Amino acid sequence: MTAVFSASPDKVKAKSDASAAGGLFAALADGLEYDGSLPKPRINTGAQMEDLRVNMRDYTLKGWTFSTGYSSNVHGLDFGQVVGAYLDGKGGVEGGPMNPATRGTWITAYRTLSAACYKAAQEVH
Amino acid sequence: LSKRLFIFLLVLTAGFFLIGNLSTPPEPAPQNFGYQPNPVGTQKFLATLARPTIRQAAPQLFAGAGDDQDSVLLYRALYEAKPGWTVGKQGIGDCVSWGWSHGADVLLAVEQKLGTSGAWKQAATEAVYGGSRTIGMDRSTGGWSDGSYGGAAAKYVTKAGILFRQPYPGVDLSEYSAQRAKQWGNFGVPADLLPLAKEHPIKTVALVSTFEEAATAIKNGYPVPVCSGQGFSSTRDSDGFARPQGSWSHCMVLIGVRGGNRPGLLCLNSWGPNWISGPKWPADQPDGSFWVDIETCNRMLSGRDSFAVSNYLGFPVRKLNNSLGW
8 A cells, every 4th residue: 555655746645645544444344343243233245335335435535535646547556446456355346145254354354454554654755 | 653663663773783884894895805715726836845834944944943032023124125115005806916025025125135135126916916827826817806825826936936016028017007917817927028027036935834933934034925814903902913803815924023922923914004003013013014913823824825935036236346436
């Protein structure tokens, strides 16, 4: 993720955005984990999880998207493409039922992305 | 004097007649029913199934006895699938198709909620009706009299499949038509639509003959279209139950189970939202439904023409796009 955020000429904003992305991924992981601990979880499918993460990004960033500032058209590396390729490899693309094992896979993947973004926030200069 | 006595007796007789009529609730019209039991036909269908009863088809459901305090309300999945959903109203003696179509609608809503179907669509009753009276009864035309039975509907939905409330080539099934139900009840589902129905069968049906079996099916997400001769009051009591009374040759669907100190099953009728009044439990209990006590459920299901439905071949689940939406 450092490469994604480093491509921006505005390093101050890039550090801030990387930190925001780290927070978003962490919140997604924590939310999925908490939901899984409920007697009747509300996020039971991959499709529901995808809706959750799109809504969380929307509310957290008040409509702004990382892809707006970090797309291949703007600075070379595309935030969505990088994150998407990683998640495709870890969690897959099935929108069907989520079991505890697949939930765990997604939680780990989001936590890894969170750590990578916080690291990018430190490393972008 | 005799003239006065005559008038007095006339008024007295008329009074008794009037009071008698007022105290006895009117029986629903014949077009509100349509269940014609055919034990031989149902038995013949059951003989084609490798595991005809729910205990044979899904013994694992009975392995771990559930908590009798549990309540499971399948209609809530329907509320999520179709906000503003309301119960349907039959126009001829096609109750069997309504019981089964309502059951299919609840099942598909449950499957969508669980993530095994990517979409929800409402079943078209006319197809289930016409199909049950032809394919379901092994005949090319069904005749113009009304009626069907559970085994025939079970055979149709498993062998032929479901059409939805939407436009199809040559016919728009978006709205219920009693006239179309009547026509298809004789002619069957048009041949050019059968391949489309075949894409969405209910793949598994299993005979349910006791309260415990129906409760177990519902707790696992499987509605139970119920065909019986049991009638009910049109007023719910303080707990939402309807008193069993009279005889209805009728098909409805069981879509909820409750435990506690007054266990029962929730029965959804097909006479629209306003035929029954009185308190509900819980507050979001569907209009047009009522709770049935254990003893009455056992009596209804003992007719051996009621089935748990499962494994509806719905719609593909959407693929995730992990690159978009960031």
